Amino acid sequence: xxxxxxxxxxxxxxxxxxxxxxxxxxxxxxxxxxxxxxxxxxxxxxxxxxxxxxxxxxxxxxxxxxxxxxxxxxxxxxxxxxxxxxxxxxxxxxxxxxxxxxxxxxxxxxxxxxxxxxxxxxxxxxxxxxxxxxxxxxxxxxxxx
Amino acid sequence: xxxxxxxxxxxxxxxxxxxxxxxxxxxxxxxxxxxxxxxxxxxxxxxxxxxxxxxxxxxxxxxxxxxxxxxxxxxxxxxxxxxxxxxxxxxxxxxxxxxxxxxxxxxxxxxxxxxxxxxxxxxxxxxxxxxxxxxxxxxxxxxxxxxxxxxxxxxxxxxxxxxxxxxxxxxxxxxxxxxxxxxxxxxxxxxxxxxxxxxxxxxxxxxxxxxxxxxxxxxxxxxxxxxxxxxxxxxxxxxxxxxxxxxxxxxxxxxxxxxxxxxxxxxxxxxxxxxxxxxxxxxxxxxxxxxxxxxxxxxxxxxxxxxxxxxxxxxxxxxxxxxxxxxxxxxxxxxxxxxxxxxxxxxxxxxxxxxxx
Numbered sequence: 001x002x003x004x005x006x007x008x009x010x011x012x013x014x015x016x017x018x019x020x021x022x023x024x025x026x027x028x029x030x031x032x033x034x035x036x037x038x039x040x041x042x043x044x045x046x047x048x049x050x051x052x053x054x055x056x057x058x059x060x061x062x063x064x065x066x067x068x069x070x071x072x073x074x075x076x077x078x079x080x081x082x083x084x085x086x087x088x089x090x091x092x093x094x095x096x097x098x099x100x101x102x103x104x105x106x107x108x109x110x111x112x113x114x115x116x117x118x119x120x121x122x123x124x125x126x127x128x129x130x131x132x133x134x135x136x137x138x139x140x141x142x143x144x145x
Numbered sequence: 146x147x148x149x150x151x152x153x154x155x156x157x158x159x160x161x162x163x164x165x166x167x168x169x170x171x172x173x174x175x176x177x178x179x180x181x182x183x184x185x186x187x188x189x190x191x192x193x194x195x196x197x198x199x200x201x202x203x204x205x206x207x208x209x210x211x212x213x214x215x216x217x218x219x220x221x222x223x224x225x226x227x228x229x230x231x232x233x234x235x236x237x238x239x240x241x242x243x244x245x246x247x248x249x250x251x252x253x254x255x256x257x258x259x260x261x262x263x264x265x266x267x268x269x270x271x272x273x274x275x276x277x278x279x280x281x282x283x284x285x286x287x288x289x290x291x292x293x294x295x296x297x298x299x300x301x302x303x304x305x306x307x308x309x310x311x312x313x314x315x316x317x318x319x320x321x322x323x324x325x326x327x328x329x330x331x332x333x334x335x336x337x338x339x340x341x342x343x344x345x346x347x348x349x350x351x352x353x354x355x356x357x358x359x360x361x362x363x364x365x366x367x368x369x370x371x372x373x374x375x376x377x378x379x380x381x382x383x384x385x386x387x388x389x390x391x392x393x394x395x396x397x398x399x400x401x402x403x404x405x406x407x408x409x410x411x412x413x414x415x416x417x418x419x420x421x422x423x424x425x426x427x428x429x430x431x432x433x434x435x436x437x438x439x440x441x442x443x444x445x446x447x448x449x450x451x452x453x454x455x456x457x458x459x460x461x462x463x464x465x466x467x468x469x470x471x472x473x474x475x476x477x478x479x480x481x482x483x484x485x486x487x488x489x490x491x492x493x494x495x496x497x498x499x500x501x502x
Contacts, residue, residue: 032309033316033323059414064319066414082416086447087298087434089291092416103417104295105435106502119437121445 043143046079046129050136057093057100062142066090067127069140072111073098079142080113081125091124100124168355169374170381173362175252180388181245182351187389188238189344191396192276193337195231203283205329207322210285211410218407229400235277237396239426242273243491250464250484253471254357260465262350265343267462272340277424279332285325290411292423293328294320299434302447303455321413360476422498429491430454432498 041063052058052071059066059082068082070093080100082090089104099116100109107118114123128145131138152158170179202221204213217224246266249255255263282293297320301311316323358372366372375381423431437446460467470477 031313033312059416061414064321066416068416086439087295087302089294089298089417089421090415092419103419103421104291105431115439119435119439119446121439121447 043141046140046142049131049138049140055095067142070111077129079127079129084120085122086120165378168377170356170377171358172373172375175359178248179356181241181248183385184388184392185241185245187392188234191234195227198227199231205325207325214284229405232405233399234396239273239277242270246270247488252359255465256471259354259357263465264462265347269343272336276336279328282328284407285411286408287411288408291417291421299451302451304448428498429494432494
């Protein structure tokens with residue numbers, strides 16, 4: 001039955017719940033980190049063409065994440081995100097097998113960025129490589145495809 | 146007038162005195178397992194004490210964390226000792242907590258009426274792992290950096306809430322100085338507060354209900370026959386102290402002769418060093434994740450692994466409610482086998498994970 005006591009109890013409960021909610025909401029929002037103020041990067045300079053011998057690779061900064069630029073044994077330049085698709089570790093180039101390897105859980109990618117073996121669910125993100133300038137001094141410009 | 150009488154006159158300590166005088170510890174062949182909880186608690190005390198000391202010199206920022214730990218172990222007098230004690234004690238603590246967990250599991254001490262003691266103990270075990278995980282990052286070295294990437298990445302693989310949890314843990318999209326700040330706050334304030342409260346509850350339950358007697362021992366007693374007991378104070382307390390001395394001896398020897406490595410400073414743009422592996426208590430999980438294929442029945446392997454670990458954790462918390470036979474005081478071989486299987490999995494995968502390439 002609806003009576004004065006129950007009405008007052010309900011009113012009091014609403015008051016307490018509102019107080020708790022009014023406190024919890026800003027705390028919850030405070031805990032969620034703000035979206036980075038840096039604009040997403042579409043291209044980056046990975047280095048100079050002369051720094052990479054055939055069958056070698058280098059890590060470069062692509063915005064806030066690492067990228068990897070590889071010169072294949074045939075001399076082609078290729079670039080990928082160096083972030084392993086499994087659990088975010090940074091991959092490295094293996095000169096002995098000419099593959100990209102993640103040391104965390106033994107994930108292996110070929111030089112097309114495709115998964116060869118191990119737990120990664122997808123291939124590495126591919127970037128487009130362009131050279132700006134001539135010869136060994138040319139800048140390796142890597143951009144999102 | 147003695148101080149104790151002065152206090153007694155004002156606060157009436159008769160309840161405490163009566164409790165201490167009458168508390169007994171049952172004597173039987175398996176009583177040795179009773180010491181593990183106390184030893185774990187002692188190490189928690191060591192952690193709080195050495196942790197507070199480290200706080201006086203440690204600086205929680207990506208630019209200074211590594212250097213401040215280096216300063217502690219090289220410049221501060223006995224800094225090496227305090228840091229080694231903290232690191233070794235953390236590892237011994239987790240080892241002993243696992244031993245305590247398995248001893249309680251095998252002896253079925255979780256059965257009615259001690260279900261809640263078990264639940265609080267399981268939560269404490271998870272908190273210890275969270276302590277280990279968050280503390281591991283604080284020196285900001287290479288191994289810790291990538292261990293945190295993977296660990297938070299695992300949290301990110303949880304279906305539905307993964308991305309949100311990952312950003313919440315990392316304080317952004319990547320592991321960075323923001324992650325270090327969060328882990329620091331978690332490690333020195335949030336976790337200690339929750340753990341202290343939960344330890345108090347756990348101990349209160351244990352004191353209120355007394356020690357559990359194994360089913361086998363209980364069933365051999367004739368009706369009405371009392372189990373031999375030892376007075377808790379001072380007889381058992383002194384034995385507890387003896388066990389703590391053993392812990393101190395082992396801990397001091399490890400801290401003095403096997404210094405904890407600091408490694409090289411974390412570099413977010415360096416590839417993962419070959420042969421990277423987490424702390425030993427995460428090795429079994431780590432190796433399992435390595436073995437799960439990229440896709441199982443159309444589901445991504447990492448999602449499957451993470452969900453499986455979550456389910457196992459929940460089932461473990463619920464063990465006292467699932468083991469109906471033990472709760473009726475009957476032998477329950479099924480759960481003994483499950484515990485043995487769990488132990489075998491943990492030990493074998495930890496060893497394989499350590500040696501696997």
